[in-house]
Amino acid sequence: MITLEGLTKRYGDTCAVDSLDLTVSPGRVTGFLGPNGAGKSTTMRMILGLDAPTEGTALVDGRPYADWPAPLAKVGALLDAKALHPRRSARNHLIAMARSNGLPVSRVDEVLSVVGLDSVTGKRAGEFSLGMGQRLGIAGALLGDPEVLMFDEPVNGLDPDGVRWVRGLMRSLAAEGRTVFVSSHLMSEMQLTADQLVVIGRGRLIADAPVADVIARSSRTTVAVRVPDRAHLAVLRDRLIAEAERVESADDRLIVTGVPAERVGDLAHELGVRLHELQTQRASLEEAYMELTADSVQYGVAVAS
Numbered sequence: 469m470i471t472l473e474g475l476t477k478r479y480g481d482t483c484a485v486d487s488l489d490l491t492v493s494p495g496r497v498t499g500f501l502g503p504n505g506a507g508k509s510t511t512m513r514m515i516l517g518l519d520a521p522t523e524g525t526a527l528v529d530g531r532p533y534a535d536w537p538a539p540l541a542k543v544g545a546l547l548d549a550k551a552l553h554p555r556r557s558a559r560n561h562l563i564a565m566a567r568s569n570g571l572p573v574s575r576v577d578e579v580l581s582v583v584g585l586d587s588v589t590g591k592r593a594g595e596f597s598l599g600m601g602q603r604l605g606i607a608g609a610l611l612g613d614p615e616v617l618m619f620d621e622p623v624n625g626l627d628p629d630g631v632r633w634v635r636g637l638m639r640s641l642a643a644e645g646r647t648v649f650v651s652s653h654l655m656s657e658m659q660l661t662a663d664q665l666v667v668i669g670r671g672r673l674i675a676d677a678p679v680a681d682v683i684a685r686s687s688r689t690t691v692a693v694r695v696p697d698r699a700h701l702a703v704l705r706d707r708l709i710a711e712a713e714r715v716e717s718a719d720d721r722l723i724v725t726g727v728p729a730e731r732v733g734d735l736a737h738e739l740g741v742r743l744h745e746l747q748t749q750r751a752s753l754e755e756a757y758m759e760l761t762a763d764s765v766q767y768g769v770a771v772a773s
């Protein structure tokens with residue numbers, strides 16, 4: 469488990485992370501989202517003790533990362549896949565990591581096989597493609613068989629097959645009861661991979677909720693109702709207007725925002741209104757995310773929609 473309390477990092481006038489309170493729980497994949505410059509990498513660096521907080525604490529299972537006697541066996545992380553010795557082979561890179569952290573060298577071949585690099589173990593890291601570098605970085609994160617895993621943009625540079633592989637890996641690590649904390653800008657991928665979402669903007673917490681809740685709360689999630697009888701349609705519309713955020717009508721249809729389909733169905737039943745269709749039209753995570761972060765984007769240009 470990762471626990472952040474009042475975590476703050478200032479660089480001069482820039483507040484990169486602003487009083488962040490957060491618990492990242494085991495047994496699920498937690499997606500860490502936010503626009504460029506939101507403070508995701510800075511937060512992850514502070515959890516790993518690579519940056520000192522200006523205020524607040526970042527604890528892993530109740531202790532700062534550096535206080536664990538074998539940190540790599542507690543937390544595995546991929547922050548920067550390019551941070552490799554260019555002339556060292558994949559295997560030697562991992563052997564050096566294992567030796568300096570008191571981990572068994574026998575684990576090296578196991579993790580190389582898990583990430584699918586067993587055929588290129590002798591190749592120099594400097595000759596690796598971006599995707600191979602990502603896989604080697606992930607191998608390094610898995611080396612200590614840690615309970616907590618953090619990945620900063622792990623699918624960066626991976627082909628579709630690699631992206632699917634990372635998705636399966638994250639899901640299986642969480643299913644084993646580990647804490648998996650992963651940042652990404654790929655919303656479609658996060659929608660498939662994550663159970664819980666943490667969204668930050670300008671260093672502040674915007675949302676911490678299950679993926680399904682983030683989508684359900686989006687104003688782009690609506691309920692479509694088809695009512696064959698016009699008088700019934702008007703009765704149901706008038707009743708819904710009292711509790712919905714918005715009700716639009718067109719022909720024999722109502723499009724309702726802010727009331728779940730179950731409630732619309734119950735109301736129709738109460739009012740004796742016959743329905744021909746009742747369907748939730750869910751927003752995509754991307755739509756929900758764009759709405760949540762609309763006020764927090766620092767580096768952007770207007771896009772005509």
Ligand SMILES: Nc1ncnc2c1ncn2[C@@H]1O[C@H](COP(=O)(O)OP(=O)(O)OP(=O)(O)O)[C@@H](O)[C@H]1O
Nearest residue numbers: 479482483484502503504505506507508509510511
């Ligand atoms: N070493 C540093 N010195 C000064 N400012 C920094 C430093 N590291 C980060 N920042 C600033 O802190 C803010 C947060 O940056 P950070 O890299 O954590 O964001 P991020 O959410 O990871 O962004 P991205 O999605 O672009 O990777 C930015 O304004 C950035 O310019």
